[in-house]
Amino acid sequence: MAASVALLLRRAGFGPTSAELSDAIGRGYSATVSELTTPTARDPGAQSTPLPNLGIDPYNDLPNPTKEQRAAADVKRGADTEALHRWWLDRVTVANRQAVEKLVFFWHGHWATSIRKFGSPQWMLAQHQKIRESADFGAMARKMVTDPALVYWLDGQLNSKDAPNENLGRELLELFMLGIGNYTESDVKAAGRALTGWRVDLGVPQTAIFFRDSHDAAEKTVLGVTSKFTATSLVDFLATQPACPRFIASRLWFRYASAEVPIPPVTQDRMIAAFPFPNLMLKALFTDEAFQATAGHLVKQPIEWFVGALRQLGIRPAGFSSTVLQEMLFGLRSLGQMPFAPPSVGGWPSGAAWLTPATAQVRFALAARLAEMARPPKLTVEGLADTLAVDTWTDRTYAALKGVSEPRRMMTLGLVSPEYLVT
Amino acid sequence: MDIYTRRKFLLASGVAGAGALAVGGGGLLLSELLGTASSTPESSKKLVIVTLYGGNDGLSMVVPYADAAYQSARPGLAYAPEQVLHLDDSYGLNPKLPGLKRLWDSKRLAIVQAVGYPKPDRSHFRSMDIWQTASPDKPIGRGWVGHWLDATNAPVEAAVSFEPVLPPLLAGETRSGACVSMGGLKLPSWVGLNDLEPLGKRALESGLQAQAANAIADLIRADRMVRQASLVTPSEGPDDLPPLPAVGTGGETTLAGQLTNVIHCIEAGVPTRVYSVSLGGFDTHAAERVGQERLFKQLDESLTPFVERLAKTAAGQHTTVLVYSEFGRRVAGNAAEGTDHGAAGPVLVLGPQVAGGLYGQPPSLTDLDDGDLRATTDFRDVIGTLLSSVLEADPARFLNGYPHKQLPLL
Numbered sequence: 001m002a003a004s005v006a007l008l009l010r011r012a013g014f015g016p017t018s019a020e021l022s023d024a025i026g027r028g029y030s031a032t033v034s035e036l037t038t039p040t041a042r043d044p045g046a047q048s049t050p051l052p053n054l055g056i057d058p059y060n061d062l063p064n065p066t067k068e069q070r071a072a073a074d075v076k077r078g079a080d081t082e083a084l085h086r087w088w089l090d091r092v093t094v095a096n097r098q099a100v101e102k103l104v105f106f107w108h109g110h111w112a113t114s115i116r117k118f119g120s121p122q123w124m125l126a127q128h129q130k131i132r133e134s135a136d137f138g139a140m141a142r143k144m145v146t147d148p149a150l151v152y153w154l155d156g157q158l159n160s161k162d163a164p165n166e167n168l169g170r171e172l173l174e175l176f177m178l179g180i181g182n183y184t185e186s187d188v189k190a191a192g193r194a195l196t197g198w199r200v201d202l203g204v205p206q207t208a209i210f211f212r213d214s215h216d217a218a219e220k221t222v223l224g225v226t227s228k229f230t231a232t233s234l235v236d237f238l239a240t241q242p243a244c245p246r247f248i249a250s251r252l253w254f255r256y257a258s259a260e261v262p263i264p265p266v267t268q269d270r271m272i273a274a275f276p277f278p279n280l281m282l283k284a285l286f287t288d289e290a291f292q293a294t295a296g297h298l299v300k301q302p303i304e305w306f307v308g309a310l311r312q313l314g315i316r317p318a319g320f321s322s323t324v325l326q327e328m329l330f331g332l333r334s335l336g337q338m339p340f341a342p343p344s345v346g347g348w349p350s351g352a353a354w355l356t357p358a359t360a361q362v363r364f365a366l367a368a369r370l371a372e373m374a375r376p377p378k379l380t381v382e383g384l385a386d387t388l389a390v391d392t393w394t395d396r397t398y399a400a401l402k403g404v405s406e407p408r409r410m411m412t413l414g415l416v417s418p419e420y421l422v423t
Numbered sequence: 424m425d426i427y428t429r430r431k432f433l434l435a436s437g438v439a440g441a442g443a444l445a446v447g448g449g450g451l452l453l454s455e456l457l458g459t460a461s462s463t464p465e466s467s468k469k470l471v472i473v474t475l476y477g478g479n480d481g482l483s484m485v486v487p488y489a490d491a492a493y494q495s496a497r498p499g500l501a502y503a504p505e506q507v508l509h510l511d512d513s514y515g516l517n518p519k520l521p522g523l524k525r526l527w528d529s530k531r532l533a534i535v536q537a538v539g540y541p542k543p544d545r546s547h548f549r550s551m552d553i554w555q556t557a558s559p560d561k562p563i564g565r566g567w568v569g570h571w572l573d574a575t576n577a578p579v580e581a582a583v584s585f586e587p588v589l590p591p592l593l594a595g596e597t598r599s600g601a602c603v604s605m606g607g608l609k610l611p612s613w614v615g616l617n618d619l620e621p622l623g624k625r626a627l628e629s630g631l632q633a634q635a636a637n638a639i640a641d642l643i644r645a646d647r648m649v650r651q652a653s654l655v656t657p658s659e660g661p662d663d664l665p666p667l668p669a670v671g672t673g674g675e676t677t678l679a680g681q682l683t684n685v686i687h688c689i690e691a692g693v694p695t696r697v698y699s700v701s702l703g704g705f706d707t708h709a710a711e712r713v714g715q716e717r718l719f720k721q722l723d724e725s726l727t728p729f730v731e732r733l734a735k736t737a738a739g740q741h742t743t744v745l746v747y748s749e750f751g752r753r754v755a756g757n758a759a760e761g762t763d764h765g766a767a768g769p770v771l772v773l774g775p776q777v778a779g780g781l782y783g784q785p786p787s788l789t790d791l792d793d794g795d796l797r798a799t800t801d802f803r804d805v806i807g808t809l810l811s812s813v814l815e816a817d818p819a820r821f822l823n824g825y826p827h828k829q830l831p832l833l
Contacts, residue, residue: 155708155759163758167708174546185545185793260631296629343703346548355634356589357579357642358602360619368614396626396636409614417622418635 003391005029007295008286010389010423011256012036013098015300015308018386020098030287036099037283045094046101049318051129052087054080057122060203080121086325088128088339089317093310103278105303106255107131108340111144111176112347113153115340123149124340126205137248137276141177141235146208148200154345157199159192160214166192171345177238179247183223190220194229245275252281257290258297259350264290298423299354302335306366309415312388313374324373331366335359360416367415371408378407384414393419469742470813471685471698472568473678473726474555474590475718477705478547479748481768481796483715484520485534489513492788497756500712510534514781519719522727523771530779531730532771533832535805537786539767539798543750547706547764550749555592557803558823567806568697569595570821571814577696579641580648583688584699585681593699600699601645603684616643649684652691678702679725686729690738696814705748709759722746726773734775743813743833745805746771753794766795770805772832782830804828 005025009016009032016024024032035041058073059065065073092101108131115124127149134140144150145168151157154168169192173183197215198208220229223241227233238244249271253263263271267290274280285291300308306328310317317325332338336359337348376387381401385393393401397417404410414420487493488504489512507515508524516524526532540559544550553559557567565573568582573595575581582593582600593600610616623640625633681700688695702722707714726744733739751768767786784799791797807818807827818827 155761158709158757158759158761160758165708165757165759166763170546180546180549297631299631299635344547352594352599352631352634353589355631355638356599356602357638357645358584358586358589360635360638360642361603361646364616364619365610368611372611394626394628394632396624397622400621400624404618406613408611409618412614413618413622416619416639418626418628418632418639421635422629422631 001025001029003295004292005032006389006391007292007423008032008036009098010308011291011298012282012286013102014092014304015311016098016389017312018389021389033283033286037279037286041097043095043097043100045096046091049087049091049094051125052083054083054122054125057120057202057205059120060201077119077121081115082322082325084121084125085329085339086317086320089307089310089328092307093315093317099279099282103282104128104132106252107140107278109255109342109347110251111150112342112345113147113149114342114344115149118149118152120149120202120205121340122202122205123152128340135277137278138236138239139276141239142232144176145172145195145231145235146198146210148205148208151198151208152200156195156208159196159198161193161196161216162214164189164192164196164216168192169195172235172238175345175347177235177247178241178243179250182241182243182247187222190222190229191234193218193220194222194234195231198231239276245272248275248278249281252278252285254350256282256285256298258294259299260297261294266290296422299351300421300423301348301350302332302337302354302359302363303339305363305415305421306332306335308389309367309370313370313376313411315370315373327369328366331362331369334362335366355421363421364412364416367412368408370415371411374411376407376411379410384410388414388420390414390417390419393417467738467741468813468815469689469696469698470809471682471700471742471744472592473722473744473746474551474592474699474701475705475722475746475748476547476551476701476703477707477748478550478750478752478764479705479768480707480711480715480762480765481748481751482754483711484517484719485510485536485769486515486517487513487785487788488515490788492754496754496788497762499760500756500762510781513785517716517719519716520723522723523773526727526730526773527779531734531775531777532773532779533777534781535770535772535800535830535832536781536783537767537796537799538747538770538783538802538805539750539796539800540802541798543766543792543795543798545750545764545766547749552591554747554749554802555590557806557821557825560823563823565595566590566592567810567821568592568699569599571595571697571810571816572598572600574820575816580645580693580695582697582699583645583649583695585684586699586701590699590701593697600697601641603642603645603649616646619643648693649688652693653684653687677725678721682725682729686732686739689733689742690736692738707752707761708757708763709761711756711761730773730775740775743772743774743776743809745809746773747802747805751796754788754791754796755794766792767798768796770802772805772809776833778832782832800830801825801827804830808832 002025006021009021009024058076062069095101113127127147130143130147154171155165156168159165166188170188173191174180193216197211199211200208217228219226249268250263267288270284270288271281274284342348381398397419401410401413486502486507488507494501506518509515523532555566556563572582577598579601584590584593584600584602589602619639620643623636623643685698704718733742747770748768750765752762752765756762786796803822803825804827807822808830810816810818810821812833
């Protein structure tokens, strides 16, 4: 029972503290699942970390900036981007309703948009807000298809009736809504035409702007259905395709259960029945017996590992100096997972891809920095397992930790141990 | 000159006191220091794989400048005949590739034209997966180098990547290459890499946990090997070695930085057979000319001194470089002065052993497959040629049954 609740909390959030875990064990498994997946209760941690107000992008209304204007705008953007990173890392660390934050992070990886292409943290924050405020997947897809950050990331602003650019249309089918194998090349072209006519403005992060003249209003045939598809009617149509809930269920399984073991059909059907509500799809997953069978089959993503460590060591990013924050972000970038900057539209890798000698090296240095900041008290080997919500140590790790008297070194080794990395 | 003479090293100035390296005084065999020497000297042939992520526009790299169809398909993007670096009466290199032109002139650059595979896939991920696994028909879980590592039961140092995340190319089912990132955060004084070593031991645990422990053991081993390689310089060879590529800010994650690590390892006699390095950003849907020229400049300035230096050292003589991307781009430019995802593209093979020149049937710019170039050479013929000539392996075993045609490049 303790181990199954611990697995649930490790998967549903970023990493439970010892107090959170013992509370949840007290309430029991099914009560904990209900609480995690009914995200309506008060969240004092989230309330204490409201979304930052970044103001207007400094490049707005600067079509031909001078060298000086450009330099000043870059400084402001750098500061705004740092504020966004600091806020988000702090929010996910202190939020009490961890499952809400973890699901937002999941969707960020799903609609994988990188700030590196356009540089505007205002756009990134606006996209983040849309993900957060969407009641269900259909509503989210409708907001995302005209989100300036996503549109620009996939060249949608260049997609016009006279010169179609199919990038956004292709990824909408392949990576966001249906999955590879569920459409043809001609569907890609038709979807691209349905998405024509949207342009973006740095001063309007809320939505892309529709230009009727560059929209292809003619009929298009998508998946055998002919209609005068627009951006909205296209995503609404795609959300009704059987491939869509099947695909979303498999993506949730991939990140919450196992990236190695395929989703069992029975589990998938139970999750599909709860579509388009992601929290209810997760409830179906967490209460399915296949979920507990995936123990030991998921590797923590670097951000999950890092934020879990911050929570368990009691470190708040809000208190980081700019230098320390940049150092931590450099660490995450070196691990291959920079928040708001996935490597490609395919999102971040998974599983054994995080278990390379290269990531082991960076993780070690980052763990040592965290241990130095936390200045942990002297712990027993069992006490360390309790702090880090690790079920048990193997004989190897137990022996490795037993001989260590320096508490910071012991904490560092705990954080990089295979038992802590794999859940 | 036998393999052992070639692997003798002088200590670099200033590191004479550096522990194990001082043992034996003047000349030392690095492989002995590292405990990786074997009684049968392994082959000195090495392969360096350069992946250009994002879909490199081959028509802007190897420009068919004399073809009227090229000029008319790409207004605003096409290069004029006088701008390109002429290879012959039909083709020229991009003006930002003067170093590669020099390698061409010295017959060290082979260009295989219109390389691709049947039924081209225009997804970055799927197409890169196809190239890295050599399996166009169905997805398989291991890269072609990983497959070779599996089959030869290779140690971790047989294949090394200097990228932060291991590319699928080097992942096998039972073996994988090492990922060694040389840049990064400094450790505090109260902890060292040696403290990590006990966590790399075997234990009774799940497969992924065991992989996490292996990664630690491999880190310790590969880190020692590569760090020591960077402390030694070759004892022989001309004094006028071309300088190593400059490492800009961003350290070893730049292509130049990655190739500098590779040359250190090669010259130090590290027994690695395959190196993987990469350069990203080739997804030029808009304003392609500026972006791609910047990338070509980086490629040229990193790759040229690397290949020139290989040619001048004994250790580098048998190293071959492969440069490829997941696909080329559509023949017609789009309205944003960029290009969309396409199909076939050129592959470069460079090195002291390479017979320079153009290979493969040139692509037609008028007989297109849905707007894209048709492949005239299957990419598995290039990979098979390298498997056979550089890795001295039977290509049929690693190409999932594909019967490859050997190209006379090497």
